[in-house]
Amino acid sequence: MNVSEALEKRKSVRAFTNKTVKQELLEQVLTSASHAPSGVNTQPWQVAVLSGSKKQLLQDKLLEAFAARQEKKMDYQYYPLSWSEPYKSRRRECGMQMYSALEIAREDKTKQIEQWAANYRAFDAPVMLLFYMDAELQTGSYLDYGMFLQSIMLAATEQGLATCPQAALVEYPEIVKDVLNLPSDSQMICGMALGYEDVDAAVNSYRTQRAGISEFVTFFST
Numbered sequence: 004m005n006v007s008e009a010l011e012k013r014k015s016v017r018a019f020t021n022k023t024v025k026q027e028l029l030e031q032v033l034t035s036a037s038h039a040p041s042g043v044n045t046q047p048w049q050v051a052v053l054s055g056s057k058k059q060l061l062q063d064k065l066l067e068a069f070a071a072r073q074e075k076k077m078d079y080q081y082y083p084l085s086w087s088e089p090y091k092s093r094r095r096e097c098g099m100q101m102y103s104a105l106e107i108a109r110e111d112k113t114k115q116i117e118q119w120a121a122n123y124r125a126f127d128a129p130v131m132l133l134f135y136m137d138a139e140l141q142t143g144s145y146l147d148y149g150m151f152l153q154s155i156m157l158a159a160t161e162q163g164l165a166t167c168p169q170a171a172l173v174e175y176p177e178i179v180k181d182v183l184n185l186p187s188d189s190q191m192i193c194g195m196a197l198g199y200e201d202v203d204a205a206v207n208s209y210r211t212q213r214a215g216i217s218e219f220v221t222f223f224s225t
């Protein structure tokens with residue numbers, strides 16, 4: 004698979020088979036991704052790979068916090084505080100596509116909440132990845148991190164694996180740091196579900212759209 008093919012094939016997958024992912028494959032994907040560039044070769048990334056009982060422990064705690072309506076507060080502000088166009092419509096479309104694939108009605112808040120809660124189980128993927136970096140690292144390292152994350156997803160795609168990047172997994176950063184025994188000032192970036200796609204699951208049956216390049220590119224020549 005070449006890079007263009009991997010870029011087109013990668014999508015966020017939210018239902019997985021129970022097939023386990025071999026350690027060797029995980030190491031291969033993470034090694035490939037470590038070739039990602041970073042300013043002055045900082046390599047800000049640190050990754051926790053969770054499966055089995057450790058994944059279960061973390062997901063139980065996250066689900067408990069969610070059920071108790073504990074306040075969510077990521078270590079950084081990911082989304083805009085108020086949404087304007089075109090982002091507002093794109094966000095709405097993103098949710099609508101998923102709920103319509105799952106046949107969850109707009110007014111069925113209970114089912115929507117259940118679907119959101121699946122985030123905290125990493126959608127039952129066999130592997131949950133948690134990404135974090137040291138406290139002293141700054142905004143530039145978030146750029147580096149994005150490149151690393153996409154590199155993981157492309158390398159995983161090449162290996163026949165499926166992924167879903169997840170901000171939801173770091174909505175309760177103090178819980179994650181506690182379970183992983185990390186310093187309290189670590190910066191939790193995001194999580195990721197990783198495993199094999201359940202190709203029969205309705206939630207995996209759609210693709211999100213992209214604006215054409217004429218909408219976001221300006222060519223200057225003279």
Ligand SMILES: Cc1cc2nc3c(=O)[nH]c(=O)nc-3n(C[C@H](O)[C@H](O)[C@H](O)COP(=O)(O)O)c2cc1C
Nearest residue numbers: 013014015017097122167168169170171172193211
């Ligand atoms: C950093 C990051 C965090 C995300 N967090 C979540 C999440 O918490 N839950 C979720 O279901 N999808 C999450 N997504 C997936 C996006 O919704 C998805 O990438 C977007 O809708 C485009 O669809 P695609 O990935 O299938 O191309 C996240 C994506 C990124 C890049």
